[in-house]
Structure formats: C-alpha cells, structure tokens
Amino acid sequence: MRPALEATGLGVRRRRTWALRDCSLSVPAGRVAALVGPNGAGKTTLMHAAVGLLRPALGSVRVAGEAAFVAQDKPLYESFTVAEMLIFGRRMNTRWDDAAAAGRLAGLGIPLERKVSGLSGGQQAQVAVTLALASRPDLLVLDEPLANLDPLARHDVMRSIMAEVAGRELTVLLSSHVVSDLEETCDWLIVLNGGRLQVSGDIEELLDKHLVLTGPHEASAAGTQMVSASRTGRQVSMLVRGAPPLDPRWQARRPGLDELVMGYLRSPESAVLPHLAGVDA
Amino acid sequence: MIEFNLDRGSGVSTYLQLVHQVKQALRLGTLRPGDQLPTAREVVESLAINPNTVLKAYRELEREGLVEGRPGMGTFVRQGIAGATLAEHTRLRRGLEAWVREARAAGLDQEDLRALFTVVLADAAREGVA
Numbered sequence: 138m139r140p141a142l143e144a145t146g147l148g149v150r151r152r153r154t155w156a157l158r159d160c161s162l163s164v165p166a167g168r169v170a171a172l173v174g175p176n177g178a179g180k181t182t183l184m185h186a187a188v189g190l191l192r193p194a195l196g197s198v199r200v201a202g203e204a205a206f207v208a209q210d211k212p213l214y215e216s217f218t219v220a221e222m223l224i225f226g227r228r229m230n231t232r233w234d235d236a237a238a239a240g241r242l243a244g245l246g247i248p249l250e251r252k253v254s255g256l257s258g259g260q261q262a263q264v265a266v267t268l269a270l271a272s273r274p275d276l277l278v279l280d281e282p283l284a285n286l287d288p289l290a291r292h293d294v295m296r297s298i299m300a301e302v303a304g305r306e307l308t309v310l311l312s313s314h315v316v317s318d319l320e321e322t323c324d325w326l327i328v329l330n331g332g333r334l335q336v337s338g339d340i341e342e343l344l345d346k347h348l349v350l351t352g353p354h355e356a357s358a359a360g361t362q363m364v365s366a367s368r369t370g371r372q373v374s375m376l377v378r379g380a381p382p383l384d385p386r387w388q389a390r391r392p393g394l395d396e397l398v399m400g401y402l403r404s405p406e407s408a409v410l411p412h413l414a415g416v417d418a
Numbered sequence: 419m420i421e422f423n424l425d426r427g428s429g430v431s432t433y434l435q436l437v438h439q440v441k442q443a444l445r446l447g448t449l450r451p452g453d454q455l456p457t458a459r460e461v462v463e464s465l466a467i468n469p470n471t472v473l474k475a476y477r478e479l480e481r482e483g484l485v486e487g488r489p490g491m492g493t494f495v496r497q498g499i500a501g502a503t504l505a506e507h508t509r510l511r512r513g514l515e516a517w518v519r520e521a522r523a524a525g526l527d528q529e530d531l532r533a534l535f536t537v538v539l540a541d542a543a544r545e546g547v548a
Contacts, residue, residue, distance in 0.1 A: 396511050
C-alpha cells in the first residue's frame with residue numbers, strides 16, 4: 138500500500154543551522170502517528186514541510202492525497218461565531234463537507250451561534266479539528282492538539298479523532314509532549330531529537346523488540362544492543378534491543394511507550410529506523 | 419452487549435484487555451451466542467483508543483473461533499466458553515484460596531503473595547506450561 142506520508146533525505150534550514158536533517162521516514166495509510174521529541178527537536182518543522190508550509194533545502198516530503206493542518210495556537214477568529222467559522226472554511230477550501238462539519242459539531246454539543254471567544258479551550262480545539270476534517274483530508278496533521286487542555290477535554294478530543302479514524306480511511310500525524318496521552322491512541326511512533334530522526338515504526342513492534350533490563354552492573358548483556366543505561370550504585374537499568382540475555386541475573390520486561398521514548402531521547406546517538414532494518418534485525 | 423473498560427496502569431496491552439473482557443463475559447454468560455459486540459467506532463468513542471486495537475482484539479477472538487465478523491453487519495458471538503469451565507473455576511478457586519491461607523500462615527503478606535504468583539505465572543508462560 139502507498140504510504141500516506143513519505144520523507145526522503147529531508148533537510149530544512151533555519152537561518153544558519155539545520156532545523157531538520159537527513160530525515161527519511163514513511164507512515165502507512167490509516168495509521169495514527171505520534172510525533173514526539175523535546176522543544177526544538179524539529180516536530181513543527183516536519184509538520185510544516187509535510188503540509189507544504191515551508192520548502193525543504195534538501196530531499197523531499199510527499200503526502201498521498203490532501204493534507205489538513207491544525208496549528209498549535211488553534212487558528213480561529215475569536216470574534217466569529219462557530220457558524221461564521223464554517224462559512225469561512227467553506228470559502229477557503231475547494232473540498233468541503235458542510236453537512237459532516239455541522240453534524241460533528243451538533244454531536245459534540247457545540248452551538249453554532251456561539252462566538253469562538255465564548256467557547257472553552259476543549260471546544261475551540263474541537264472546532265479547529267472539525268474545520269480541518271471538513272476539507273475531507275487524507276492526512277490530518279495536528280500540532281500539539283492537546284496542549285493547554287484539561288484531562289477531560291484531552292480525552293474528548295482524542296475520542297472524537299479516533300472515531301473519525303474508525304469511520305473512514307484517514308491517517309493522522311499528531312505531536313505531543315505528553316507521551317501518556319498517546320499510549321492508547323497512536324499506533325506509529327516518530328521520535329525527533331535535535332533535528333534528527335531517531336525512531337520511526339509500528340509501536341507494538343517497537344515495544345516487542347525492546348527490553349528493559351535491571352540487574353548488577355557486572356552482568357553480561359551480550360547479544361543485545363544497548364539504547365541507553367542508567368546506573369545507581371551496583372545496579373544498572375538499561376533499555377536494549379534484542380532477545381533476553383542469557384545471564385540469569387537480569388530481570389527483563391517489555392518497556393512502556395514512555396520508557397522507550399525516554400530511552401532514545403536520553404541517547405541521541407541511538408536510532409531505530411526502517412532503513413537500518415538490516416542492522417538491528 | 420458488553421461495555422469495555424481499561425485498566426491503564428495494568429501493563430497488560432489494550433488489545434489483550436479487550437480480549438480478556440470478552441472471554442470473561444462469555445464465561446459469566448453476560449455475552450451469549452448471537453450477541454453482537456460493539457463496533458470499533460463505538461468502542462473508540464467511549465475509550466479514546468486506536469480503532470486498530472479494537473480490530474486486532476476482534477481478529478484474535480475470531481481466530482479462536484469465539485466470534486465471527488459478518489461483513490457490513492458487525493461482529494457476533496459464535497459460541498460461549500464451555501459450561502464445564504465454570505465448575506473448573508470454582509474448584510481451582512478453592513485450591514487457590516487454600517494456598518493463600520497456607521502462605522499467610524507461613525507469614526507472607528499481600529505483596530509477597532502477589533510477587534510469588536506473578537513470578538510463577540511468568541515462569542509457566544516461558545516454559546509453555548500455561
């Protein structure tokens with residue numbers, strides 16, 4: 138199947154430094170991809186390049202079909218009513234499903250006559266996502282859609298996005314700082330760090346091929362490939378790739394998504410990427 | 419009809435939790451042959467999880483012959499889990515209760531019991547006993 142999003146050797150310059158460098162990845166259609174990394178990692182840059190808001194200095198990025206983008210600051214006009222935002226969206230887009238948008242807002246209990254400024258943060262996020270979906274995109278790109286939302290609103294926004302994915306062929310790329318928000322909802326992980334791509338892959342597969350090992354520091358972890366390690370006194374705790382080591386002093390378990398992400402972010406030189414498949418197989 | 423819920427801190431993957439809950443409902447008779455499972459959309463709308471997770475759980479249940487997907491209609495329960503299981507359950511539960519009493523008498527507390535049980539379960543899974 139054709140990937141929904143594909144970057145090849147993508148490089149973006151920001152003034153005299155690289156905001157994104159040597160980035161090659163491919164996200165299959167129908168996935169919900171989590172884009173994580175610290176501030177300045179290049180997440181927004183990758184999203185902007187994907188939706189055509191900036192031109193790469195090197196390489197290319199391709200979207201199969203149409204992309205819709207919701208920027209982090211939820212770009213809505215405060216003085217507009219929700220209905221006026223819908224009219225605005227209809228005039229700005231060639232593809233537009235007004236009935237679906239109105240139906241979605243009704244389902245969410247957001248009144249059309251209410252001014253944007255009178256909506257809660259969660260409702261504003263829902264309106265921004267609804268407007269993006271009304272253009273019937275093949276790829277929905279959301280920059281920090283959950284930032285500044287309370288836990289209930291975060292849950293509601295994710296619920297409605299997941300329902301959209303269940304309803305039709307839609308690929309989602311969303312960035313977040315909070316990995317726990319992504320654990321249940323995303324099935325593809327992209328980790329960026331300092332403008333470099335560290336991880337891109339299916340989350341279940343990634344978790345299956347990594348282990349958290351805990352044991353005495355002199356124990357042998359031969360046969361595994363270390364991603365990162367932390368040592369406390371005589372005990373060491375490591376994130377590794379590969380089969381459980383033979384040394385019986387190790388306690389081995391499957392990592393959680395947050396442990397996997399943190400492990401890679403702590404050692405920027407580690408990477409698990411599709412085109413390195415031959416190396417870590 | 420079954421309503422799923424998630425134990426997010428359990429460390430058990432989400433799709434397995436869904437599989438276990440359907441099996442549990444089949445054992446208890448709250449789900450019976452012919453009953454329909456909620457659609458992927460219904461599940462994700464209540465739990466905010468990835469729809470592929472629901473589909474994976476349903477595929478697993480289908481593979482085990484417990485449910486069947488009818489195109490355009492939904493996923494339906496094909497067969498219950500054999501009635502004898504309930505009696506077996508009661509018997510095994512009695513045995514486990516006796517073991518817990520014995521372990522308590524030996525001075526193990528709640529945490530010790532849990533740790534021991536988890537280790538034995540994990541070992542059994544590795545050796546292919548369970």
